[in-house]
Amino acid sequence: MSPAPPPPLAQAIGEQEFRAFSTWLHREAGIHLGEQKKALVAGRLASRLRHHGLQRFGEYYELLHSPRHAPERQIALDLLTTNETSFFREPRHFDFLRERIVPAHAGGKPLRVWSAACSSGEEPYSIALVLCSTLGDRPWEVLASDLSSRVLERARQARYPMARAGQIPTALLHAHCLKGTGRHEGQFAVAPEAASRVRFQQVNLNGPLPALGEFELILLRNVMIYFDASTKQAVLDRVLACLRPGGHLLIGHSESLAGLRTGLRPVAPAIYLKP
Structure with missing residues (x-):
């Protein structure tokens, strides 16, 4: 029975x-x-x-x-x-990374980028694809963090349904992604030269942060819409402490820093500079 x-x-x-x-x-x-x-x-x-x-x-x-x-x-x-995400969401931010952040980066030290609410990995892998195509073997790294251990485990696999491949610019898809075969048919994977530069870590933005170091670029996109004003301020204070002077913060286009103390200077829609 x-x-x-x-x-x-x-x-x-x-x-x-x-x-x-x-x-x-x-x-x-x-x-x-x-x-x-x-x-x-x-x-x-x-x-x-x-x-x-x-x-x-x-x-x-x-x-x-x-x-x-x-x-x-x-x-x-x-x-x-857990929230919905996609590859190259809000594409002008990735244009800014390629056209402004990378050329301004001095050689020597790694270019460090933090995807602070990475969900199932599409955002940090989008960053990695851009950096792989522009910096190649030069030093760079991406930290990808989220509160959800379940989506982080999925993100670490670097494997996605083929239907999502259309979200990736064709040149980057062909250069740095692999088409699945056999039991992975119908999927694609981010190639090791890009995926290996992304480090995933569980981080709760609503509490004291672990020692993460400093970053040239932090993406805190489409997460603050879920916070009230006092929580937004506390989260921003913690995150901005990890942004080096001269670094940039990106937020979602539907979000606003109005009424918050940031010390940042707006340079483009949803893009801010830490003087």
């Missing part, structure tokens, strides 16, 4: 349950969830309720705070913080 299916959810997520998860996520990751996110929370966590044979979201919230279920907290964080 096959095992009985888990019981269906008894109800949708309640207001009090949603507030509990919202408060927990803000405390852990600095992310603010508005009322319009109730369906998102319920949809992303429903599979975990079924996994544990639970019927109510309140039961799952209690399970998250049980010491013997500590690993479940990372799973829930991964589910609630």
Whole structure:
């Protein structure tokens, strides 16, 4: 006999349950969830309720705070913080990297770039493809960080569905990507000369940062839209401490630094210079 299916959810997520998860996520990751996110929370966590044979979201919230279920907290964080991304998203930023950052970089020291909310890796690999084509074997490195351990594990594989190859400029795709064969047919991989220069690390921007060193360029794109004003300021203070004088910060085109203390000078849409 096959095992009985888990019981269906008894109800949708309640207001009090949603507030509990919202408060927990803000405390852990600095992310603010508005009322319009109730369906998102319920949809992303429903599979975990079924996994544990639970019927109510309140039961799952209690399970998250049980010491013997500590690993479940990372799973829930991964589910609630993973965002969509793509190769060469907001392409003018990559033009700026190629046309302004690389030519201005003095030789000797490595050109260091930080993708501070890298999700499943498309952003840092886009950076690496540009640097591989412009700097080649000269010293450069990309740090890619995210709160989600699940997306970092996926990103480390450097392998993506072939449908996403169309997001990559043709010259870079042909020069620094490999078409999958055999069991990897229908996929492509970022070639080792680019992928090996990307280092992935789990980092929570909502807390003290590990020793990361200084960077010439930091991409903090499409993540601050989830923070309230005080969290934005705290995250920016931490991140900008890692940006060397003369370095640049890139944010998403839908984001704004208005009302925040940064000491930065705008040089182009969503591009800022640290004097």
